[in-house]
Amino acid sequence: MQPVTFNNTVLRDGHQSLAATRMSTAQMLPAAPILDAMGFSGLETWGGATIDSCLRYLNENPFDRLRALKQAAPRTPQIMLLRGQNIVQYTSFPDDVVTAFVKANAAAGQDVFRIFDALNDVRNLTTAVNTVLACGKHARGEICYTISPVHTIEAFVEMGVALEKMGCQSIGIKDMSGIMSPQVAFALVKELKRRSALPITLHTHDTAGLGAASYLAAIDAGVDTVETSIAPFANGTGQPDTVRMLALLKGHPRCPQFDPDKLQQLREYFEDVYKQLGKFTSPANERVDSDILIFQVPGGMLSNFRNQLAEQGMSDKFDEVVREIPVVREALGWIPLVTPTSQIVGTQAMMNVKFGRWKMICQPAQDIALGKYGKAPGPINPEVLAQVVKQSGQQMVTQRPADLLAPAMAPLRKQCADKGLPTDDETVVLYAMYPQQVEALVKGMDVPVAPPPSPTVPIVPRVLAGEIITPVAGIAAGRGDSQLPIGRINHMRLDINNAPYEVTVERLD
Numbered sequence: 001m002q003p004v005t006f007n008n009t010v011l012r013d014g015h016q017s018l019a020a021t022r023m024s025t026a027q028m029l030p031a032a033p034i035l036d037a038m039g040f041s042g043l044e045t046w047g048g049a050t051i052d053s054c055l056r057y058l059n060e061n062p063f064d065r066l067r068a069l070k071q072a073a074p075r076t077p078q079i080m081l082l083r084g085q086n087i088v089q090y091t092s093f094p095d096d097v098v099t100a101f102v103k104a105n106a107a108a109g110q111d112v113f114r115i116f117d118a119l120n121d122v123r124n125l126t127t128a129v130n131t132v133l134a135c136g137k138h139a140r141g142e143i144c145y146t147i148s149p150v151h152t153i154e155a156f157v158e159m160g161v162a163l164e165k166m167g168c169q170s171i172g173i174k175d176m177s178g179i180m181s182p183q184v185a186f187a188l189v190k191e192l193k194r195r196s197a198l199p200i201t202l203h204t205h206d207t208a209g210l211g212a213a214s215y216l217a218a219i220d221a222g223v224d225t226v227e228t229s230i231a232p233f234a235n236g237t238g239q240p241d242t243v244r245m246l247a248l249l250k251g252h253p254r255c256p257q258f259d260p261d262k263l264q265q266l267r268e269y270f271e272d273v274y275k276q277l278g279k280f281t282s283p284a285n286e287r288v289d290s291d292i293l294i295f296q297v298p299g300g301m302l303s304n305f306r307n308q309l310a311e312q313g314m315s316d317k318f319d320e321v322v323r324e325i326p327v328v329r330e331a332l333g334w335i336p337l338v339t340p341t342s343q344i345v346g347t348q349a350m351m352n353v354k355f356g357r358w359k360m361i362c363q364p365a366q367d368i369a370l371g372k373y374g375k376a377p378g379p380i381n382p383e384v385l386a387q388v389v390k391q392s393g394q395q396m397v398t399q400r401p402a403d404l405l406a407p408a409m410a411p412l413r414k415q416c417a418d419k420g421l422p423t424d425d426e427t428v429v430l431y432a433m434y435p436q437q438v439e440a441l442v443k444g445m446d447v448p449v450a451p452p453p454s455p456t457v458p459i460v461p462r463v464l465a466g467e468i469i470t471p472v473a474g475i476a477a478g479r480g481d482s483q484l485p486i487g488r489i490n491h492m493r494l495d496i497n498n499a500p501y502e503v504t505v506e507r508l509d
């Protein structure tokens with residue numbers, strides 16, 4: 001029996017889950033050569049919310065981080081998390097932008113691309129996967145795990161088979177909420193192994209205390225790789241700690257070998273970094289929280305919910321809003337809760353409680369109902385859909401969402417040139433997602449004021465003096481797998497004195 005291998009997540013998901021993605025490249029570099037020499041099968045170092053955090057908070061060029069880490073850890077494949085057609089943002093980008101982004105990454109040294117779609121619509125993975133393959137890199141197609149009446153083992157396995165057919169070289173199971181039970185982990189891995197020849201990686205979070213046990217069950221079922229981190233950037237809302245996982249596997253025929261002294265050295269190093277990032281860590285993220293098992297929503301989402309409801313003066317409505325989440329999920333076709341759908345569902349649940357169920361439907365929830373994010377796993381509630389069609393004047397789309405988008409690299413390149421920015425692909429693809437931040441970084445200006453951590457903020461228009469403002473659709477901005485803040489520019493439609501207006505809103509405070 002082959003030993004299971006471990007990917008290490010401390011340089012990406014570890015600090016994203018436990019320290020608001022604030023680990024800087026300088027804090028990573030001393031640990032990189034040690035991590036590189038340990039025998040991990042991969043180091044997750046890039047993607048997810050790290051690009052955003054580099055540009056918004058750390059005043060770092062994310063591509064420079066990748067190059068520095070590649071130099072400091074050249075032996076172990078480096079992994080990034082890519083949101084398919086959303087790249088590392090919340091909405092779809094045209095194919096040419098996705099392609100340019102992947103190529104720029106591959107050129108900067110990225111080895112493995114973990115590619116997922118929030119709706120598990122494999123059409124949204126095609127462009128990214130094909131580009132990764134064309135660059136001679138490794139495409140790991142991810143299955144987002146969630147619990148719903150339409151998410152059966154069979155449905156997940158069908159998706160795995162589809163990923164293999166697309167050309168993915170391995171399959172990842174992404175349990176972003178940490179809600180997969182050991183029994184399901186065993187059954188899913190077993191059946192995927194039976195139906196697909198590809199290596200399988202399980203990625204989970206220990207939010208509800210299930211992570212390490214699910215890994216053990218998956219290892220018994222033949223999973224090839226599991227993903228662990230290094231405490232204190234481990235456990236809780238992060239991945240199970242490597243030392244802890246090894247202890248669980250002691251005497252197991254598939255237990256891998258790691259140097260305990262080096263693991264201890266890493267632990268001591270990251271203890272220091274964790275203290276340095278104390279402003280961004282929280283006991284709520286470190287503990288096991290079984291709320292998530294009751295509500296089946298990501299842990300970061302619940303803790304952020306408490307903050308946002310307080311901001312909205314709705315603290316007493318927490319239970320009501322949380323109970324509304326499955327109602328919204330069901331109506332929107334049982335979509336998984338992962339960036340950006342977790343933020344969208346959360347916002348709509350808040351709006352349902354605040355204004356009455358489906359009285360106001362936020363723009364991104366309308367877009368999900370209309371198929372603009374892709375095909376939902378289950379049917380959209382026909383009454384909600386009818387209301388969205390009426391409200392938006394648009395029909396449901398059935399084609400791949402990016403087929404509706406015009407190529408954008410040429411106009412983006414021109415915008416960069418007009419602003420005096422470099423026009424190379426690296427700059428342009430970052431500019432496509434973070435225009436202000438990229439301009440500030442390149443020109444050495446202060447990074448635009450960062451908003452506080454907050455993944456779902458319903459924007460509720462106020463009535464101004466003398467004007468009747470009827471919100472047709474409010475929009476919420478979302479952030480990161482767990483607790484990253486918002487601040488994107490968003491669009492909102494308003495009816496002002498019965499005339500429609502589209503306005504752009506950015507949260508600055």
Ligand code: MN
Nearest residue numbers: 013176203481
């Ligand atoms: Mn994760």
